[in-house]
Amino acid sequence: MLTLAVVFVLCVALYLYGTRTFTYWEKKGIKHDKPVPFFGNNSRMYFWKKSMTQIGVEMYWKYPKEKVVGFYRAMRPELVVRDPEIVKRILVSDFGHFHMRGLNTHQTVVEPLAKNLFLAEGDLWKLLRQRMSPAFTSGKLKAMFPLIVERAERLQNHAIKAPPTGRVLDSREIMARYTTDFIGACGFGLDMDSLSVENSYFRQLGIDIFKVELSQIIKQMLKEIFPEACKHMKLFSKIENDANALVKNILQKRNYEPCGRNDFVDLLLEYKKKGKIVGQSIEKIKPNGVPEEVSLELTEEIITAQIMIFFAAGFETSSSSTSYTLHELAYNPEEQRKVRGAREIQARSFLN
Secondary structure (H helix, E strand, C coil): CHHHHHHHHHHHHHHHHHCCCCCHHHHCCCCECCCECCCECCHHHHCCCCCHHHHHHHHHHHCCCCCEEEEEECCEEEEEECCHHHHHHHHCCCHHHCCCCCCCCCCCCCCHHHCCCCCCCHHHHHHHHHHHHHHHCHHHHHHCHHHHHHHHHHHHHHHHCHHHHCCCCCHHHHHHHHHHHHHHHHHHCCCCCCCCCCCCHHHHHHHHHHCCCHHHHHHHHHHHHCCCCCCCCCCCHHHHHHHHHHHHHHHHHCCCCCCCCCCHHHHHHHHHHCCCEEEEEEEEECCCCCEEEEEECCCHHHHHHHHHHHHHHHHHHHHHHHHHHHHHHHHCHHHHHHHHHHHHHHHHHHHC
16 A cells, blocks of 8 residues: 555656646646647657657647747747747847747756757857857858869769769769768868768768667657756767767867868867957846856867867758759759750850
8 A cells, every 4th residue: 555655646746747837828828739748749759750840830820810829848838939020029129038049958067069059058159159150251151162163073073973884873862972071171171082982981970960869869858858857968979979089180180270271170270279259148147237248268179069060060951952952953854954054154154
């Protein structure tokens, strides 16, 4: 009987814990779907039935007359904003109150590779953005263009050699290898040559970054349900050692000094030489309303995080868009002829 009583009490305690926030939107009069204990409205994402984007779109259209819709990511209340004016206020005039985007499950404990410009929040995001924005000016991007053209010529030669041998090229794979090569050149100053090397280390690293495993889904779910207890779990542990070794090797070859290549690593090393990044806090405000001064040092850990997000975001987005373009051109010959005609006109004008 005692055992049954203990089990009953534990079950009740767990249920209360797993539903403790589920009256939040109801009390505020915000319409929302009925949440599931522990999972909230996010169970379909946890069980791989819907993506975060699909769920967000579904919630957006389900309540067409509402300006905002309530949502529970596990037990954390979130808001789907439908009204353009409210969106404008959040992103512009009231942004100081909405700088935490909720990408990290814990506000103070953030794993090393998540300290990048894409995932960072609050003061870390502000200071990184403050220093990193100049890295993407049109002039700096133009300086990288010859490196992209050189890799494009390799891609062209690789594709031309395929038909005579009867070899079939997977457009998704070949574009991933091509973008891996030019991101390696523009970002790291490395000649990766993934097009020629079948088992390229860098191509495998790119695959590992975007290969979602069951263990990662479970970790993410646990971090969202039990944010305090699971705050030290790492989602990027499978690539962390490889990423640290890669970046350390690159920095050592350059003796931790800019080498004049004007690539992404050079820019980060230049910023590191300038010392700490100093700015006004968006998280810490004094009683008189004045923001506190905060600073950030570009450590090797933070540099590694920026380099890896540059690599991941650069090759994946480009390879996806170009492979889809090739697919559409293959299925629409007339559009392909138009593209070829425009390219020939452009080439003639360039020669003249």
